[in-house]
Amino acid sequence: SAVISQKPSRDICQRGTSLTIQCQVDSQVTMMFWYRQQPGQSLTLIATANQGSEATYESGFVIDKFPISRPNLTFSTLTVSNLSPEDSSIYLCSGGKGMNTEAFFGQGTRLTVV
Amino acid sequence: AQRVTQPEKLLSVFKGAPVELKCNYSYSGSPELFWYVQYSRQRLQLLLRHISRESIKGFTADLNKGETSFHLKKPFAQEEDSAMYYCALRDTGFQKLVFGTGTRLLVSP
Numbered sequence: 208s209a210v211i212s213q214k215p216s217r218d219i220c221q222r223g224t225s226l227t228i229q230c231q232v233d234s235q236v237t238m239m240f241w242y243r244q245q246p247g248q249s250l251t252l253i254a255t256a257n258q259g260s261e262a263t264y265e266s267g268f269v270i271d272k273f274p275i276s277r278p279n280l281t282f283s284t285l286t287v288s289n290l291s292p293e294d295s296s297i298y299l300c301s302g303g304k305g306m307n308t309e310a311f312f313g314q315g316t317r318l319t320v321v
Numbered sequence: 322a323q324r325v326t327q328p329e330k331l332l333s334v335f336k337g338a339p340v341e342l343k344c345n346y347s348y349s350g351s352p353e354l355f356w357y358v359q360y361s362r363q364r365l366q367l368l369l370r371h372i373s374r375e376s377i378k379g380f381t382a383d384l385n386k387g388e389t390s391f392h393l394k395k396p397f398a399q400e401e402d403s404a405m406y407y408c409a410l411r412d413t414g415f416q417k418l419v420f421g422t423g424t425r426l427l428v429s430p
Contacts, residue, residue, distance in 0.1 A: 237416075238416040240416070240417055247422075249325075249407070249421055249423060250407070250418075250420040251420075252417050252419075255417060299365065301418075308416075309367050310367070310411075310416060310418060311366070312365040314364040315365075
């Protein structure tokens with residue numbers, strides 16, 4: 208397994224601004240993912256972060272709103288742009304070391320947009 | 322489409338009582354099923370996966386392909402089992418997970 212450090216753990220942001228969330232893994236991982244958990248709802252996959260190339264977004268999520276970087280096998284960032292109150296959620300990053308292996312998670316970022 | 326359904330948002334039991342957290346899924350391929358748990362102020366972590374067929378912390382879950390279910394069971398609940406439990410599905414050979422909405426288990430003394 209591996210340990211993912213995610214920061215910030217929480218933030219309160221003004222509408223119209225952006226928040227960048229960072230995830231650092233303590234070892235190399237093949238796959239990294241970003242999820243959103245809106246209040247009272249399940250975790251929904253935003254995108255797969257691909258090392259050295261553009262992320263692969265799920266239906267309903269676009270790069271302009273959720274730009275993702277993954278410069279190497281241990282680090283990724285998610286930016287939530289042009290914030291609105293509807294973006295208030297918990298955002299989680301996840302990693303995996305290969306197909307059919309366990310997925311592990313960061314501690315999450317609780318974002319509140321005011 | 323892949324879908325995971327957890328019908329109960331909250332399950333409240335007394336210590337020592339049996340527990341069953343329900344999970345049904347919809348998927349046409351060969352999914353892997355998981356249970357993840359999130360204790361208070363801790364990160365989401367894997368509890369068990371169907372291919373392991375093992376018991377973790379006294380919990381077991383059996384994949385029933387006929388009923389498309391993967392219910393989580395424990396014969397005698399403990400207070401430390403109080404947590405949020407998520408059932409999740411993954412297509413074999415891929416990494417991304419589809420989660421249910423979660424069930425909060427509350428075990429009272």
